[in-house]
Amino acid sequence: MKTLVWVEHENSLVKDATRSTVTAAAKLGEVDLLVAGEGVGSVAEMAALIAGVGKVHIAESPAYGHALAENVAPVIVELMAGYDAFLAPATTTGKNISPRVAALLDVAQISEILSVEGERTFTRPIYAGNAIATVESSDAKLVITVRATAFEKAEIGSAGAAVASFAGPGDVGLSVFVGAEIAKSDRPELTSAKIIVSGGRALKDASTFAATILPLADKLGAAVGASRAAVDAGYVPNDYQVGQTGKIVAPDVYIAIGISGAIQHLAGMKDSGIIVAINKDEDAPIFQVANFGLVADLFTAVPELTAKL
Numbered sequence: 001m002k003t004l005v006w007v008e009h010e011n012s013l014v015k016d017a018t019r020s021t022v023t024a025a026a027k028l029g030e031v032d033l034l035v036a037g038e039g040v041g042s043v044a045e046m047a048a049l050i051a052g053v054g055k056v057h058i059a060e061s062p063a064y065g066h067a068l069a070e071n072v073a074p075v076i077v078e079l080m081a082g083y084d085a086f087l088a089p090a091t092t093t094g095k096n097i098s099p100r101v102a103a104l105l106d107v108a109q110i111s112e113i114l115s116v117e118g119e120r121t122f123t124r125p126i127y128a129g130n131a132i133a134t135v136e137s138s139d140a141k142l143v144i145t146v147r148a149t150a151f152e153k154a155e156i157g158s159a160g161a162a163v164a165s166f167a168g169p170g171d172v173g174l175s176v177f178v179g180a181e182i183a184k185s186d187r188p189e190l191t192s193a194k195i196i197v198s199g200g201r202a203l204k205d206a207s208t209f210a211a212t213i214l215p216l217a218d219k220l221g222a223a224v225g226a227s228r229a230a231v232d233a234g235y236v237p238n239d240y241q242v243g244q245t246g247k248i249v250a251p252d253v254y255i256a257i258g259i260s261g262a263i264q265h266l267a268g269m270k271d272s273g274i275i276v277a278i279n280k281d282e283d284a285p286i287f288q289v290a291n292f293g294l295v296a297d298l299f300t301a302v303p304e305l306t307a308k309l
């Protein structure tokens with residue numbers, strides 16, 4: 001089977017989720033990549049070093065500059081004439097582009113696969129991860145999004161794959177990039193961090209959240225996450241949210257502080273290596289998934305823990 005993987009990048013760096021997607025694609029057969037964007041020659045060179053990649057298509061145009069699904073999907077659809085399967089990471093942008101590719105190819109997308117069981121058979125989470133479905137596709141071409149945390153990142157090799165230019169249809173005139181407000185942070189990125197300290201509703205307000213969670217995260221070199229309740233209450237920005245409607249994370253260590261452990265939150269973090277929970281309610285559901293649980297008032301326990309580290 002010939003597979004095409006869309007490369008998610010930040011105009012200079014290939015994002016880690018792409019490498020996990022390559023691992024998933026390699027289980028199906030040959031892997032080629034598409035790097036679309038403006039001034040992305042160095043991204044294509046970097047992508048060409050990913051182990052197992054046969055060829056990198058580079059589509060350069062201002063039209064592809066901000067990964068607008070309306071302009072990028074037709075590039076993929078043109079390329080798909082020569083491929084059996086298209087894979088993208090199940091990230092915000094991947095989840096924007098991929099359904100449009102599926103619709104244009106008139107096939108059903110297989111979303112957020114967790115494993116490859118056969119050439120056309122995959123597992124994927126349903127009911128917020130409470131059940132795992134095994135699905136088989138009978139479509140002529142496969143369109144798949146990949147849960148990055150379920151696959152190892154493909155290695156970076158030393159031999160570069162061939163890079164070939166591909167024009168694509170350019171601007172199809174359906175959407176225009178207006179602007180982006182990007183939160184800047186010196187902390188590790190949530191989806192690739194090895195340690196995450198997350199806070200919930202119990203943190204009261206933005207300043208209490210910052211005063212309690214950030215010193216612990218700083219000591220551990222950790223990324224900061226939050227429950228939806230904490231985000232909705234304005235303690236932290238939206239992109240901190242972990243869970244079914246937030247980010248799916250699987251760090252080595254996840255520390256949940258003042259988070260009850262609702263299924264929608266667990267859906268985003270229960271694959272973490274070690275889960276530590278601090279909660280004053282010993283019956284909180286978070287303790288059912290925690291490897292280490294501390295029943296305590298977080299306003300005493302967290303400063304004490306931070307001071308001892």
Ligand SMILES: Cc1cc2nc3c(=O)[nH]c(=O)nc-3n(C[C@H](O)[C@H](O)[C@H](O)COP(=O)(O)OP(=O)(O)OC[C@H]3O[C@@H](n4cnc5c(N)ncnc54)[C@H](O)[C@@H]3O)c2cc1C
Pocket residue numbers: 199200201202226227228229230241242243244245246247257258259260261262263264265268278279280281284296297298299
């Ligand atoms: C469709 C849908 C999608 C959703 N998606 C998400 C999602 O992506 N992510 C997500 O997180 N939620 C999501 N939710 C919301 C989810 O159902 C919960 O409401 C939310 O996770 C609760 O957040 P919380 O644990 O911070 O708050 P709560 O459930 O209110 O829990 C607060 C916890 O803090 C503890 N506590 C209070 N004071 C202290 C203290 N002083 N010391 C120690 N512990 C203390 C309490 O015992 C309690 O367990 C979704 C809901 C729906 C319906």
